[in-house]
Amino acid sequence: MVSNEKQRDLKSLVVPAAGALVATGDRWEPYRLVDPDGAPVEAVAAYFRELQAAGRSRATVRSYGLGLLRWFRFLWAIGMPWDRATRVEARDFCRWLLVAGKPVRSHWRNQSSSAATPSGQPYAASVRAHSETVLRCFYDFHLGVAFGPILVNPFPLVRAGHEGRRHAHHNPMEPFRNERSGLYRPRVPKRVPRSIPDDEFNEIFAHLPSHRDRALVAFYVSTGARASELLSATQAGADPGRQVISVIRKGSRAIQELPASSDAFVWLRLYQVEMGELIPRGKRLPLWWTLRRPIRPLTYHAAHRMFERVNAAAGSTATLHGLRHTAAYRMAEDPGLPLTDVQFVMGHAQLTTTQIYLTPRKEDVIRRVLAHHAEQTRQAAERERPAPAPGYRPETLDILFGAGRHD
Known part of the structure; x- marks a missing residue:
């Protein structure tokens, strides 16, 4: 990263909701990404053909297309061609996803303005991780087929020298993972699937x-x-x-x-x-x-x-x-x-x-732990209860003094 790079003012950046991901209904081209003028983006169309050849479903193509649409809208807003983007643009895009937040969706009856107002709520870590993966694979594809003057992938992997000793904190009970993580890929917390009680x-x-x-x-x-x-x-x-x-x-x-x-x-x-x-x-x-x-x-x-x-x-x-x-x-x-x-x-x-x-469900854990506390309280009360003297029957004392009063 050069020291004299131009700082981009992301705070005042407005990213219009330009372009769209259009469902075509065509089996050969189920989705098409179009630019603000309505023209198809050929680089994305070529990548969609690659996904289809790899056996990816329509839902996968749509998911990848939405991730690419966010990236292209950001590039259109800053005036950067997709094949000229560098690590600086990739870094700023990931910062924009984290800080600017998801846009507020306007009602379909009010489409007078294409500007998307940030909501202040950042994109979820899973969405940002998915975007990083999609864009890294998108540029890897074009590097492989030499589509356009692309020299480097703006979304690189973490270099070995920056990630420390490999598997330094590996859990021996889990399998090894050989893949390297993306440089701008966020840490996605492991979530317990939510079932319905x-x-x-x-x-x-x-x-x-x-x-x-x-x-x-x-x-x-x-x-x-x-x-x-x-x-x-x-x-x-x-x-x-x-x-x-x-x-x-x-x-x-x-x-x-x-x-x-x-x-x-x-x-x-x-x-x-x-x-x-x-x-x-x-x-x-x-x-x-x-x-x-x-x-x-x-x-x-x-x-x-x-x-x-x-x-x-x-x-x-x-x-x-x-x-x-x-x-x-x-x-x-x-x-x-x-x-x-x-x-x-x-x-x-x-x-x-x-x-x-x-993995135990949260409601089951709470129920069992509360039952544990109740049992502990009951056992403590039993220990504090004085034992009757030899020769006295407990039921006789209950009748004389009342249940629980043996003193």
């Missing part, structure tokens, strides 16, 4: 307005499937006789059968009877449909909005993904169910991912 889940289930929604939630909490995976089930994929439902896995796109509870299939049958002839019949047609006319296949955003409305009615803050965590915790707590079976059902590539569900 039984009382809260029962309250949410009681507020579900239809048999379809009850069937969906019952399948989510018994199979542990992701929200998008369960919605990929077809009518031929539900097998009540074998009590399994087939879904398309998010990462591998493979079809996998997941065991579900009998209650889930009961609610599913009630939903099918309730809809009657309104649902088109066909083995390859979707299993889940909207309740409003005209009937359409149920999408992730519609299911997510349904769960938000139920949460508002039940006074809960649970999420749709929390049902997956709840299913994993319930299976992991069963001593008769091996953890490898839970790994298979959850679709985890590594067993270490499944092991996080062995």
Whole structure:
């Protein structure tokens, strides 16, 4: 880093909400990043083609596109071409994410100004870490294909001389990690997955307005499937006789059968009877449909909005993904169910991912510790209670003096 570099005034920097990530509906190009003039950014389009060739899903392309959009908006605001960015711009961008904070989203009816007002709340560490990874991979790709006059990656890895002795504080109970971290990658705290307590889940289930929604939630909490995976089930994929439902896995796109509870299939049958002839019949047609006319296949955003409305009615803050965590915790707590079976059902590539569900939940820890304190108080009271003299029966003293008064 040169000592005479020009200091950029990030405090007064205004980053307009220019450009956009556009969903095209085209299987060959599901998303397109456009500049403020509406022209596609070819460098990003080439990277999206690389992601598609590597087998990445549409959701991954969208996630990477949002990270690239933040970076390009920052570059457009400071007037820097993407292929001229250096470590200085990368450093300032990471500082801007940390200090300026997330922009306040204006209502869709008020789009007169494209300037984004910072909210003062910094981006989460996970978002900043994801952005650093996306941008480092983006520039690594263009360095490899020599697209444009790029000499260095603005988002470098930590050099060996700056990170101290390798594995100096390594836990011998954990596997070694050979990858090097990004220079501007923040430390992301390890979070315990939040499951839904039984009382809260029962309250949410009681507020579900239809048999379809009850069937969906019952399948989510018994199979542990992701929200998008369960919605990929077809009518031929539900097998009540074998009590399994087939879904398309998010990462591998493979079809996998997941065991579900009998209650889930009961609610599913009630939903099918309730809809009657309104649902088109066909083995390859979707299993889940909207309740409003005209009937359409149920999408992730519609299911997510349904769960938000139920949460508002039940006074809960649970999420749709929390049902997956709840299913994993319930299976992991069963001593008769091996953890490898839970790994298979959850679709985890590594067993270490499944092991996080062995971490005790906060509410369970509080309940057990409070019970421990109550037991300690009871034992202390027992020790302070004087023992009756030899020859006296305790029940006689209770009748004479009252229970607990033997003095």
